[in-house]
Amino acid sequence: MQTMDGRADSPELEQLYRDFDANSMAPLWTQRDDLMPPVPSPKAIPHLWKWRTLYDIAKRSGDLVPVGRGGERRAIGLANPGLPGTGYATPTLWCAIQYLGGHETAPEHRHAQNAFRFVLEGEGVWTVVNGDPVAMRRGDLLLTPAWNFHGHHNDTANPMAWIDGLDAPFSYYTDVGFFEYGSDRVTDEASPDISRSERLWGYPGLQPLSEPRRLPSSPLSAYRWEYTDRALAAQLELEDEGHPATVEQGHAAIRFTNVTTGRDVMPTIRAEMHRLRPGASTPPRREVGSSVWQSFEGSGTVVLNGEELRLEKGDLFAVPSWTSWELHSDSGGLDLFRYSDAPIIERLGFNRTLTAPPAG
Amino acid sequence: MQTMDGRADSPELEQLYRDFDANSMAPLWTQRDDLMPPVPSPKAIPHLWKWRTLYDIAKRSGDLVPVGRGGERRAIGLANPGLPGTGYATPTLWCAIQYLGGHETAPEHRHAQNAFRFVLEGEGVWTVVNGDPVAMRRGDLLLTPAWNFHGHHNDTANPMAWIDGLDAPFSYYTDVGFFEYGSDRVTDEASPDISRSERLWGYPGLQPLSEPRRLPSSPLSAYRWEYTDRALAAQLELEDEGHPATVEQGHAAIRFTNVTTGRDVMPTIRAEMHRLRPGASTPPRREVGSSVWQSFEGSGTVVLNGEELRLEKGDLFAVPSWTSWELHSDSGGLDLFRYSDAPIIERLGFNRTLTAPPAG
Amino acid sequence: MQTMDGRADSPELEQLYRDFDANSMAPLWTQRDDLMPPVPSPKAIPHLWKWRTLYDIAKRSGDLVPVGRGGERRAIGLANPGLPGTGYATPTLWCAIQYLGGHETAPEHRHAQNAFRFVLEGEGVWTVVNGDPVAMRRGDLLLTPAWNFHGHHNDTANPMAWIDGLDAPFSYYTDVGFFEYGSDRVTDEASPDISRSERLWGYPGLQPLSEPRRLPSSPLSAYRWEYTDRALAAQLELEDEGHPATVEQGHAAIRFTNVTTGRDVMPTIRAEMHRLRPGASTPPRREVGSSVWQSFEGSGTVVLNGEELRLEKGDLFAVPSWTSWELHSDSGGLDLFRYSDAPIIERLGFNRTLTAPPAG
Amino acid sequence: MQTMDGRADSPELEQLYRDFDANSMAPLWTQRDDLMPPVPSPKAIPHLWKWRTLYDIAKRSGDLVPVGRGGERRAIGLANPGLPGTGYATPTLWCAIQYLGGHETAPEHRHAQNAFRFVLEGEGVWTVVNGDPVAMRRGDLLLTPAWNFHGHHNDTANPMAWIDGLDAPFSYYTDVGFFEYGSDRVTDEASPDISRSERLWGYPGLQPLSEPRRLPSSPLSAYRWEYTDRALAAQLELEDEGHPATVEQGHAAIRFTNVTTGRDVMPTIRAEMHRLRPGASTPPRREVGSSVWQSFEGSGTVVLNGEELRLEKGDLFAVPSWTSWELHSDSGGLDLFRYSDAPIIERLGFNRTLTAPPAG
Known part of the structure; x- marks a missing residue:
């Protein structure tokens, strides 16, 4: 331990630092450099995950880990090596590959966290958002904003995988999360080509007069x-x-x-x-x-x-x-x-x- | 003339009113009832115009009044009978039927007034907005927001009519209008099926990253x-x-x-x-x-x-x-x-x- | 009458113009120049009113025109000579000198129009805004935003004059006005040095936690x-x-x-x-x-x-x-x-x- | 390790978990409960720090730890016992007692983090914000928003202590911080009663016309x-x-x-x-x-x-x-x-x- 200008320890200084600890205090001057760097100095590191690897491991999970209530999702997070023990892609963002086997269902729940899915390939799963079944197909972005009930339902015999994105690390760090279980099955097992959300909102620049305007999240689900x-x-x-x-x-x-x-x-x-x-x-x-x-x-x-x-x-x-x-x-x-x-x-x-x- | 409580005239009161006039003054109490009614009490009246009549008269204009620089448009305003001498549909809104004969061109100009066209029937005209030709077809709404150059060009041998909507009465009353002539011909005589504006902006919820966001008027022209x-x-x-x-x-x-x-x-x-x-x-x-x-x-x-x-x-x-x-x-x-x-x-x-x- | 390019009249053209009139139509080309000038071309003119003249005439009104219900205010508008018959200072703004004799009261009312008072000189009048008496003194700006009840009460034996500003011409033109009578006397005849509004809101950058925030008009009355x-x-x-x-x-x-x-x-x-x-x-x-x-x-x-x-x-x-x-x-x-x-x-x-x- | 429904380990499952680790992957189902609790479940705990203790220890720091460039401030953070090793009061907020001896100066710097000071007692220090000396006195809140240079200067022979509040933990977690050294002394050692900021902005509801409006942080420093x-x-x-x-x-x-x-x-x-x-x-x-x-x-x-x-x-x-x-x-x-x-x-x-x- 030392002073701001680097002078060596003294018994008084050592006692001072012990008293900091004992009284839940922490001097700024020993951590200022780290806490307030000249430019952002993230602990997370740039990292690449190969899809082939992710997919193969997710597929094996499909055989070994049944999806169901509690764990809720067969989703495997991309764990940034710079953030050990977290399973986070970055300090604020969660990214997972989710894998749903033929005719499986991921049960409904809702949470304060904002989430979306993005589909690299495949089709056959419907994500049901507040009771509205939304087809998931290649290249689609599907939203489940905060506090919307959602579950996923595979209408086919084939497995499907996609990525989930959430603000869960941010929400966890800032202690803003709420979570609630919904139906064990999806509330609507229909498999329409387009969702009700798209039928209401999916036109360039057109808004239904019946709806409240200026919502915090987009009402367009797909x-x-x-x-x-x-x-x-x-x-x-x-x-x-x-x-x-x-x-x-x-x-x-x-x-x-x-x-x-x-x-x-x-x-x-x-x-x-x-x-x-x-x-x-x-x-x-x-x-x-x-x-x-x-x-x-x-x-x-x-x-x-x-x-x-x-x-x-x-x-x-x-x-x-x-x-x-x-x-x-x-x-x-x-x-x-x-x-x-x-x-x-x-x-x-x-x-x-x-x-x-x-x-x- | 009388006082607020209805007392009859006196010579002093008559002199007072003459002095109001002479000094560019006007008492509130003689006009308060009219100026500040209990509920809005418009001078404009509810009125209906028959399309058949409008169209027939517009068509005759097409034969008699060549379109060109100065008058700018062969547009005939719906003149609210409650607003005589104005040619306004309402105190704030202009509405006109515009008629463009085969192969005619309405020259380019721009103005601070906001304008649009709405097409009841027909096709074959392109409105060129800041150099971008926008096809006009049945049921389409076409925008020319403030200060965008625009002209209209009939690419066919057949006449076409539509309605123009503007905030011109409001702009005139509040003295906010600017006007500038542009090209005598439209700057691009191409007749594409969709405009560049639609190619950039005409998708549900998608915005080009290259564009400034949150514009005062919609960049989607059609x-x-x-x-x-x-x-x-x-x-x-x-x-x-x-x-x-x-x-x-x-x-x-x-x-x-x-x-x-x-x-x-x-x-x-x-x-x-x-x-x-x-x-x-x-x-x-x-x-x-x-x-x-x-x-x-x-x-x-x-x-x-x-x-x-x-x-x-x-x-x-x-x-x-x-x-x-x-x-x-x-x-x-x-x-x-x-x-x-x-x-x-x-x-x-x-x-x-x-x-x-x-x-x- | 003539065409856009200035050709002389013909019987057909004359008939066309008659048919415009008969069918409540008005061609744009005869009024475009006036309706859409190159730069704003107001009918209102720059004009100066001398305070001494205004005050003297207002004072004579004080002797001849009792203030009371119906006329509501002994206010005399500055009538722009370019806007004859209106009593408006500009197309959008009303400006009047208001004169209140010793111990007089201007009864309470409210309206959709926004209003304020500004005091050149004198004191002794309280404007009561939604029941809150607000002292009027030299140099003060006093607000009565839309739909707030307000009346004025002279607590002294001396007359007082000030100017009233309103958006009444704009409101009249756009037909947005509502008006309602309130108490014939002001609802609170107290004469506090500062109003309740100022006691709640009159501090630099401080807002009461109890109040809804982001109001359309300022809750600070003075x-x-x-x-x-x-x-x-x-x-x-x-x-x-x-x-x-x-x-x-x-x-x-x-x-x-x-x-x-x-x-x-x-x-x-x-x-x-x-x-x-x-x-x-x-x-x-x-x-x-x-x-x-x-x-x-x-x-x-x-x-x-x-x-x-x-x-x-x-x-x-x-x-x-x-x-x-x-x-x-x-x-x-x-x-x-x-x-x-x-x-x-x-x-x-x-x-x-x-x-x-x-x-x- | 186990599956979502609590089934015991198998060799295949153990291998799967090893492969997760080896490939920087982390299953959601083992951490979902913790990551997404039913209601916010903070690691930080409610905690009280006694001012007398904080002050005594800060005073001892004043004797032992000279203030200066590098450490920058003789500030001692309140370290939430639920967030060991951080020195944070909460996950988002830093709170420190800062102690400045007679005639001492804390050198100027600026950072992307937002900061303020609040004064419990005492006076005699000026915080200089972008060159504007701002007196610090009992009960005052003093702002140093993001990227404003600021230093502190004790104009008296007596020490003074106050609290610093910052968003430093939030900024650190989200990697948004920038930091830059300024002058070793404050750039203006004057000790005016009120700052230039207050002279420009410190009136209820009045804004200088010369200034850009709607700033992200308040331009009123005190x-x-x-x-x-x-x-x-x-x-x-x-x-x-x-x-x-x-x-x-x-x-x-x-x-x-x-x-x-x-x-x-x-x-x-x-x-x-x-x-x-x-x-x-x-x-x-x-x-x-x-x-x-x-x-x-x-x-x-x-x-x-x-x-x-x-x-x-x-x-x-x-x-x-x-x-x-x-x-x-x-x-x-x-x-x-x-x-x-x-x-x-x-x-x-x-x-x-x-x-x-x-x-x-």
């Missing part, structure tokens, strides 16, 4: 791949035609938004889809706040704080706060899904971005 | 009938299935909204589409603020302050502030387009609504 | 001269000390704001106080929207669209939309109160400002 | 005890007079707000002052989010999750999320300062409150 794909393709076509549309040359991207406000889909989670043309690159960027990406189609590389990682279909990677990231697409192009805690960061005024020019 | 129709149909189907979706029994309705905010399409104008099932009715309602309706499909009646008026395809009617209105659909159902000054009223805190139960 | 004066003096002192504080060299100004939101005091009216150092000038400015100014202390000149007008204590002038205005202070300095329709203009997105450098 | 005290006293007087003003019988409270928006003083921290009449009590309340209270004047008790703790002048206590709290005042009344993470909770939609009636 963002279908058909539209996402079309929007990304159009941006690249417009770029070809000489019109501003893309984030930067060869990089198209859309944000999924709350249809009642134009803001993020949920108060704590931002969701986006990115498309890189064959051979395209993004310049290195640093942002305050963390995110998780999933490679959806195509292949390429991501460079995280200077380390290059190969991306194949389904691979997931975590980008902690202020980590430099840049993307490169192979000759087949590259589609990526991204979600982040950006709404938390922005609503509290902590957002900063640093974009470097691409290395010449 | 709200297509295909979606409007589908949304209204879905509301009635959901009602049949026992789910909340409609405004009230048999009455479906959507609001066109700014895709970046979920608020009204433009800061001064609200636009909606309503559908009544065959035989359905709405209860009498009074609202602060004025609106203009157009019967789009089907037939029925509207009751305005107790007077029943027949509605056939294309008929337009003005509903001044605090006028009681109720709609009844004939056996074929009834679709109506509506626009109003509700955003002005609501943003300034003057909104009130009074809904009476339907007469038993 | 903005006292003591604070206004101190704030203006401090800005000039800070300027002297080399710190940014003033609008421009020698020109201090504060805005009165809604203490729950930091926005304007009421949804339709902005209120400000300006102070020019001895000999200071402002550059010519044009703004969309209209305002009324009152010279409060000192003397100087205002130049409106190039015409210079002398300002002495109490003089009022109207500045229509897009009128160029600039202020010059005499050797004693100049304090001015201003109110405007800026919140209407800004909330609807019509605001523009043009500032020219001072003539060299 | 909330003076004079006003806080007067506001609390007025609420109790109004209660005596029969008017609504207090939170509940005998419990007055004000919130310190951002003078440009009426929202909380800083994006992450809410600050309030509470006053209980002699003998008054509050009903038990539970709220999502955590807070720290300091007893400012008088004495009484606080009951936290059923445990009663004595409060004397200066005592501090931490209230973790969803902890039941109730206050009781002794015969001399009780004043308390409180700060919390409520803006974080509310902006993200996690707020809930449960108020129980007082035990009969």
Whole structure:
């Protein structure tokens, strides 16, 4: 132990530190450097998980671990190696692969945490949100905002896997979580092509007059791949035609938004889809706040704080706060899904971005 | 002239009133009753215009009045009989039938006034908004918000007519208008099926990352009938299935909204589409603020302050502030387009609504 | 009558125009120039009213016109010569001198219109707002936002005069007004030094936890001269000390704001106080929207669209939309109160400002 | 290890769990109970720190630990016993006693973290915020929002102690912190009675026209005890007079707000002052989010999750999320300062409150 200016210990100083401990006190000067670094210095590390590995292990869980009440979900979290013992992808974000066998049901519950699902491949499962069955298909983003009952139901004989995203680490840290069990089965086992939510809300710029407006989370439960794909393709076509549309040359991207406000889909989670043309690159960027990406189609590389990682279909990677990231697409192009805690960061005024020019 | 309590004139009082006049003064007590009525007491009156008449007269204008620079548009305003000499539909809203002959062009200009077009029937004209050609087709709502250059171009040999809606009376009264001429021809004579605006913005809940967010007016230039129709149909189907979706029994309705905010399409104008099932009715309602309706499909009646008026395809009617209105659909159902000054009223805190139960 | 390109009349054209009239139609092309001018072209004109004249005539009204129910107020509006027959200061703003004799009472009422009083000189009257007596003293701004009951009560033997500002012309034009009589006497004849509103809300940055927050109008009923004066003096002192504080060299100004939101005091009216150092000038400015100014202390000149007008204590002038205005202070300095329709203009997105450098 | 339904281990299951570990995966079902509790289940515990103890130990630090660059502040954090190793008062909030000896200076720095000081007793120190010296006196709340340079300077020969509040634990957890050193001395050693910030902003409802409006944090650097005290006293007087003003019988409270928006003083921290009449009590309340209270004047008790703790002048206590709290005042009344993470909770939609009636 020492003083602020590094002077050596004295018996009085040692006694002082003992008295700090004994009285539940902690001096700032011994931890200021760590607590208040010059730039964000996350404990979480940039990390990549291979989809093939995740899927194989999830499949084995499907054989060994029945889904049911209590555990609630056969979901296996991506555990950031920099956050040992937590099972968190980043300090704020949970990301799991969920696996549901043929004709299985994950029982209904609700929680204060905001959640979504994103589907890499497959179909046949309906997620039932407050009694409204929502088909899950390739490329779809499905929302279950705070305090909506939801369960999942496999209407087919085939298993299906997808990723779950939640703000559970943030909610746990800040002690905001509530949780309640619902029906052991889903409350509606129908398997309609589109949900009631989409029938009410799924049109560009149209709102039902019957509904309260400006909701905290989007009432649109499903963002279908058909539209996402079309929007990304159009941006690249417009770029070809000489019109501003893309984030930067060869990089198209859309944000999924709350249809009642134009803001993020949920108060704590931002969701986006990115498309890189064959051979395209993004310049290195640093942002305050963390995110998780999933490679959806195509292949390429991501460079995280200077380390290059190969991306194949389904691979997931975590980008902690202020980590430099840049993307490169192979000759087949590259589609990526991204979600982040950006709404938390922005609503509290902590957002900063640093974009470097691409290395010449 | 007299005092507040009705006492007869005196020479001193007469001199006082003469001095008011001479010094540009006006006593409140002689006009308070008129200036501050117990409830809104509009000079504009409820009025119906028959589409057939409007169209025939517009067509004759097409033969007699060439469209061109200066007059700018072959548009003929609906002149509320309660507002003589103005050509206004209501104190805040302009509504005109615009007629464009085969291969004619209405030259480009821009103005601080917010404007839209709504198409009852026909096709073949493109409205070019800041250089982006937007096809106009039956049932479409097309926006030209404040200060966007716009012109119209008929790509066919056939004439086309539609309605224009503007906040011009409001803008004129409050002295907020700016106006600027643009190109004599439209800047892009292409006739694409969908506009660049729709390619960027026309997806449910998706926003391009490249664009500034939360714009004052919607960047989506066209709200297509295909979606409007589908949304209204879905509301009635959901009602049949026992789910909340409609405004009230048999009455479906959507609001066109700014895709970046979920608020009204433009800061001064609200636009909606309503559908009544065959035989359905709405209860009498009074609202602060004025609106203009157009019967789009089907037939029925509207009751305005107790007077029943027949509605056939294309008929337009003005509903001044605090006028009681109720709609009844004939056996074929009834679709109506509506626009109003509700955003002005609501943003300034003057909104009130009074809904009476339907007469038993 | 003629066509858009100025061709002479024909019998067919004359018939067409007759049919327009007969069918409540009005062509745009004959009025487009007037309806949509290149820049705002107000009918209201810049005009100055001398306080001495206003006061003398108001005083004569005090002898001849008893205040009472029906007429409600002994208030005499400043009638813009460009708006004959209206009694309006500008198209949106009412401004009146109100005169209350010793021990007189102006009965209570409430209305949807927003109103305030500003006191040039004198004291002894309490305005009772929803039962809360608010003392009126020199330099104070007193609010009576929409739908608050209010009456005025002279607790002394001496008459008092002040100005009333309302959005009544705007409310009348847009048909949003409601009006209701209240008590014939004020409901509380006490004469406390400060109101209950001030006791709850009148502290810098402090809000009572018991109150709903973010109200549409300020719950603070009185903005006292003591604070206004101190704030203006401090800005000039800070300027002297080399710190940014003033609008421009020698020109201090504060805005009165809604203490729950930091926005304007009421949804339709902005209120400000300006102070020019001895000999200071402002550059010519044009703004969309209209305002009324009152010279409060000192003397100087205002130049409106190039015409210079002398300002002495109490003089009022109207500045229509897009009128160029600039202020010059005499050797004693100049304090001015201003109110405007800026919140209407800004909330609807019509605001523009043009500032020219001072003539060299 | 076991399955969701509690079945015993098998070799396959053990291998599965080993593979989870090896591949940075963590099953949800083993941690769901802990991660997503039925109600918030904080690790932080309710805890009380006695001011006398804190002060004595801080004073000894004053003798042993010179203040200076690197450690930056002689501040000693209240270390919640439920969060060992952190030095945090709650998961989101830092609270420290800071001690500055006669004529000492704490050097300038700035950080993304939001901070404030609250003064229990004493005076003589100026906190210099972006070059503006702000006097610190008994009962004052002093703000240093994100990224404002600030240092402290003791202008007297006497030591002074106060509490520092920061969002540092939240910022650390979410990796949003930036930090930069400034001047080793404060940039202005003047000791004015009031700061430039107060001279510009410290008036009820008045805003300088020269300043950008609607700032994320309050530009008013000091909330003076004079006003806080007067506001609390007025609420109790109004209660005596029969008017609504207090939170509940005998419990007055004000919130310190951002003078440009009426929202909380800083994006992450809410600050309030509470006053209980002699003998008054509050009903038990539970709220999502955590807070720290300091007893400012008088004495009484606080009951936290059923445990009663004595409060004397200066005592501090931490209230973790969803902890039941109730206050009781002794015969001399009780004043308390409180700060919390409520803006974080509310902006993200996690707020809930449960108020129980007082035990009969």
